[in-house]
Amino acid sequence: MLEQAVIYLFAALVLSGGLMAAWTRHILYAIIGLGISLFGVAGLFLYLGSPFLAAMQLLIYLGGITVAIVFAMMLSIAMTVTPPERNRAKTVFAAVCTAAFGLGVFQLVRAARFPAVSPAPEEAWSVGAIGHALLTHYNLVFETLSVVLLLAIMGAILIARPQRKAAS
Amino acid sequence: MTLEGYLTLSLMLFCIGVFAVLSQRNLIAVLIGVELMMNAASLNVMAFNRFSVTDPTTGQIFVLIIIGLAAAEVAIFLSIIVNLYRTRRTIDAEQLTELQG
Amino acid sequence: MDTLNLILATTFAPFAAFVLAILFLMRQPRLAQVVVIAGGTLSLGGAVSLLSAGPVEPLRFLWFTSGDIQLRFGFLLDGLSLMFGVAVALITLCVMVYSLGYMGHDPSKTRYFAMLALFEWAMLSFVYAVDLMQTFIFWELVGLASFFLIGFWYEKPSATAAAKKAFLMTRVGDVGLFIGVLMVLQVAGHFDVPGLLATEGGLVAQATPAVLTTITLLIFVGIVGKSAQFPLHTWLPDAMEGPTPVSALLHSATMVAAGVYLMARLHPLFMGSETTLGIILIVASMTALLAATMAMVATDIKRVLAYSSISQLGFMLLGLAAGSLFAGVFHLITHALFKALLFLCSGLFIHHLETNDMAQIGRGGGRRMRFATAGLVVGGAALAGIPPLGGFFSKEEIFAALGHDGVILFSVVALLAAFLTAYYTFRMIFLVTRPQQVEEVDVHGDHDRAEPLSMALPVMLLTVGAAVAGFWGGDIARGLGIEAGHHSLAAMAPALAVVALGVLVAWLDFGRQSATRTGFIARMPALEKLFTNGWYIDAFYDAIIVRITMLAATILHAAESRLLDANFDRLGFGVLGLGSGTRRLQNGWVQFYGGWAVVLVGLAAAYFGMSD
Numbered sequence: 001m002l003e004q005a006v007i008y009l010f011a012a013l014v015l016s017g018g019l020m021a022a023w024t025r026h027i028l029y030a031i032i033g034l035g036i037s038l039f040g041v042a043g044l045f046l047y048l049g050s051p052f053l054a055a056m057q058l059l060i061y062l063g064g065i066t067v068a069i070v071f072a073m074m075l076s077i078a079m080t081v082t083p084p085e086r087n088r089a090k091t092v093f094a095a096v097c098t099a100a101f102g103l104g105v106f107q108l109v110r111a112a113r114f115p116a117v118s119p120a121p122e123e124a125w126s127v128g129a130i131g132h133a134l135l136t137h138y139n140l141v142f143e144t145l146s147v148v149l150l151l152a153i154m155g156a157i158l159i160a161r162p163q164r165k166a167a168s
Numbered sequence: 169m170t171l172e173g174y175l176t177l178s179l180m181l182f183c184i185g186v187f188a189v190l191s192q193r194n195l196i197a198v199l200i201g202v203e204l205m206m207n208a209a210s211l212n213v214m215a216f217n218r219f220s221v222t223d224p225t226t227g228q229i230f231v232l233i234i235i236g237l238a239a240a241e242v243a244i245f246l247s248i249i250v251n252l253y254r255t256r257r258t259i260d261a262e263q264l265t266e267l268q269g
Numbered sequence: 270m271d272t273l274n275l276i277l278a279t280t281f282a283p284f285a286a287f288v289l290a291i292l293f294l295m296r297q298p299r300l301a302q303v304v305v306i307a308g309g310t311l312s313l314g315g316a317v318s319l320l321s322a323g324p325v326e327p328l329r330f331l332w333f334t335s336g337d338i339q340l341r342f343g344f345l346l347d348g349l350s351l352m353f354g355v356a357v358a359l360i361t362l363c364v365m366v367y368s369l370g371y372m373g374h375d376p377s378k379t380r381y382f383a384m385l386a387l388f389e390w391a392m393l394s395f396v397y398a399v400d401l402m403q404t405f406i407f408w409e410l411v412g413l414a415s416f417f418l419i420g421f422w423y424e425k426p427s428a429t430a431a432a433k434k435a436f437l438m439t440r441v442g443d444v445g446l447f448i449g450v451l452m453v454l455q456v457a458g459h460f461d462v463p464g465l466l467a468t469e470g471g472l473v474a475q476a477t478p479a480v481l482t483t484i485t486l487l488i489f490v491g492i493v494g495k496s497a498q499f500p501l502h503t504w505l506p507d508a509m510e511g512p513t514p515v516s517a518l519l520h521s522a523t524m525v526a527a528g529v530y531l532m533a534r535l536h537p538l539f540m541g542s543e544t545t546l547g548i549i550l551i552v553a554s555m556t557a558l559l560a561a562t563m564a565m566v567a568t569d570i571k572r573v574l575a576y577s578s579i580s581q582l583g584f585m586l587l588g589l590a591a592g593s594l595f596a597g598v599f600h601l602i603t604h605a606l607f608k609a610l611l612f613l614c615s616g617l618f619i620h621h622l623e624t625n626d627m628a629q630i631g632r633g634g635g636r637r638m639r640f641a642t643a644g645l646v647v648g649g650a651a652l653a654g655i656p657p658l659g660g661f662f663s664k665e666e667i668f669a670a671l672g673h674d675g676v677i678l679f680s681v682v683a684l685l686a687a688f689l690t691a692y693y694t695f696r697m698i699f700l701v702t703r704p705q706q707v708e709e710v711d712v713h714g715d716h717d718r719a720e721p722l723s724m725a726l727p728v729m730l731l732t733v734g735a736a737v738a739g740f741w742g743g744d745i746a747r748g749l750g751i752e753a754g755h756h757s758l759a760a761m762a763p764a765l766a767v768v769a770l771g772v773l774v775a776w777l778d779f780g781r782q783s784a785t786r787t788g789f790i791a792r793m794p795a796l797e798k799l800f801t802n803g804w805y806i807d808a809f810y811d812a813i814i815v816r817i818t819m820l821a822a823t824i825l826h827a828a829e830s831r832l833l834d835a836n837f838d839r840l841g842f843g844v845l846g847l848g849s850g851t852r853r854l855q856n857g858w859v860q861f862y863g864g865w866a867v868v869l870v871g872l873a874a875a876y877f878g879m880s881d
Binding site for chain 1: 169176177179183191193214216222226231232233237240242246247251259260
């Protein structure tokens with residue numbers, strides 16, 4: 001019972017954080033909304049059986065990505081001083097598109113039948129199992145992810161570095 | 169919560185993310201929308217991982233990879249924003265319309 | 270030289286000259302003139318050699334086969350074609366030499382001479398043709414050459430209008446001719462002229478009388494158009510817009526004579542249908558009289574000669590329709606000679622005195638131009654029918670034929686027309702040679718001779734020809750395979766009487782010193798007005814046919830531009846509008862594009878959800 005309530009609380013956090021992030025005109029509130037939502041997602045991960053992932057979510061998303069976003073916000077501060085006007089037509093259009101999409105996929109979700117499977121034993125959820133899989137079965141993905149991250153860092157540096165003056 | 173509940177929840181979060189991407193003017197807010205969408209996807213995967221799969225390791229690794237890729241993507245996105253701001257002094261999505269016509 | 274090579278040289282030498290002139294010699298008028306005259310000389314030499322060699326078997330070549338029908342082309346070398354071929358080649362060469370002087374200062378000489386060469390090729394091929402379809406093709410080509418030559422000075426709107434009118438009116442006749450020719454094919458199965466004319470197995474034997482009448486009538490419609498008979502005669506006076514040598518060649522001697530020649534060629538067919546002959550008699554006699562009335566009030570010398578040609582062509586058709594092939598052909602040949610002569614003389618006057626008006630020519634001292642005056646008098650006398658010149662004998666044959674025919678009405682009409690012929694001819698001569706006073710006007714200045722050699726020489730030649738042509742009657746008859754009859758003086762009396770009367774009245778009106786120079790017709794002003802306006806036929810055509818056609822053209826043009834063009838334009842603009850509308854979708858807002866992508870995914874998901 002309590003468990004259910006907590007799950008619903010986290011779900012509420014997720015949604016309300018997301019709504020705040022999507023609706024506000026001030027960028028800082030959006031980032032805060034994102035943070036709340038991510039926190040809620042981490043909680044849901046916990047109740048879905050993976051504390052490790054909850055921890056990773058908090059670490060990486062809240063600790064890394066959100067902070068990076070705050071940095072970027074501060075580097076482009078001009079737009080945050082006066083929050084821009086909301087374009088009514090654009091909002092309506094976005095809402096309609098979202099609604100169409102949502103209804104379509106909801107239809108799909110409702111029509112789908114997923115076979116029930118008995119839950120796995122506790123040991124399967126351990127971090128050790130994850131680590132083992134990462135280094136054996138999913139090694140390629142792991143290594144590729146590393147390369148991707150390396151490339152992302154290089155790309156980010158390349159794009160964001162100050163331009164050289166004139167011709168070479 | 170049941171599987172359908174989690175799926176519906178993740179769908180709602182995804183739609184919120186789509187709305188943010190489509191309606192926000194600040195590019196950083198668009199980035200936030202993208203992050204929301206990715207989180208919704210992760211939630212979806214974790215829900216299936218819990219209810220429909222025999223070996224739950226795969227799902228968790230999937231989500232790890234998603235988180236890692238999201239981080240890489242944010243890095244690139246933010247560097248682009250910095251570059252844009254430096255050259256054009258604006259990161260307003262409605263003013264970046266060079267593909268018009 | 271064998272016959273095939275001779276005939277090919279005769280007909281194709283002018284064509285080669287035409288091609289050379291048009292393609293290569295547009296910048297070298299002198300060389301073009303030489304080339305064309307060389308071609309004309311070759312043609313004449315060839316024609317004379319062929320004539321002296323006498324009639325031979327026809328030459329036929331297969332052009333193409335279509336099912337059961339075989340289209341041939343070839344050459345028919347019998348007395349008629351050989352004689353008329355020489356006449357055509359001779360007159361053409363005279364006109365070409367004459368044009369050296371007449372068109373000497375014209376900037377477009379090459380085009381003129383090239384068109385003359387084109388005409389000669391078409392005309393000679395027409396004369397020597399053995400296949401009826403070949404005849405028709407060259408009949409049309411001759412009309413085309415006429416169009417080019419009438420409208421030669423195309424900057425003059427009156428000339429282009431006249432060329433258009435000539436072409437369209439002869440076209441109307443050509444429709445009839447074409448249908449007739451096709452009906453021949455349907456009945457006989459082939460176009461071969463000797464085969465059609467044969468007494469056994471020819472068209473007369475194969476066709477029912479009704480069909481034969483229809484065919485001959487349709488062919489006659491073509492003749493009416495080409496030979497300017499009533500009611501398709503109004504184009505010929507307007508055709509005088511062309512240069513005078515062209516009028517001499519095409520519109521008196523050869524092209525308009527093509528109709529008469531066709532009837533002579535197909536004479537056995539026409540003789541097989543009494544109805545057609547009757548209709549031809551009516552039309553031809555009407556035309557002869559009508560045109561003569563219009564000639565007697567005309568003031569422009571070329572117009573007098575044009576109306577005269579129409580009238581004389583009527584005479585020729587009268588002779589043919591009365592049953593005498595010899596009468597029609599004899600008059601055809603004599604008329605070719607003296608009418609060409611008359612036109613060339615008028616050209617001398619026009620060239621030197623720069624006026625077409627006869628009274629002005631007289632006042633300007635036309636009398637002093639000796640060759641022109643001599644030619645005018647000789648040719649005029651031949652035209653009027655004064656013995657012993659050519660026109661008398663040939664007209665005599667026509668009267669004899671009409672007399673045999675039995676119906677008095679046609680003889681009376683013909684005699685009346687002959688009276689008017691003599692009258693208007695001598696009216697013309699007296700106006701030019703015996704004016705009231707002569708002014709000393711030298712239009713050209715001293716540096717130009719009044720009668721340069723290039724123009725005087727052909728005139729001299731034709732003068733002699735017109736004078737002696739009458740005595741060739743026997744030869745012509747033999748060439749046609751007919752025995753020329755001898756006429757008693759009593760039979761010739763009516764013709765002589767009307768000619769004498771005509772000359773006398775002309776003398777009284779124009780010739781003697783105290784003459785009023787207005788003509789007896791001035792006493793009947795209503796008639797004079799009628800004749801001067803061409804019996805209002807042209808006005809009638811303008812009011813009815815031209816107006817209606819222009820109205821139809823205006824309506825169709827409006828329909829085309831408002832219905833068709835406008836809708837095509839709408840189609841084009843519609844596409845453009847669609848494009849520019851669709852273009853607004855590309856507003857450069859990525860979020861706008863993304864929205865649509867999202868919607869599509871949603872729709873796809875819904876589809877999958879439903880179909881599952």
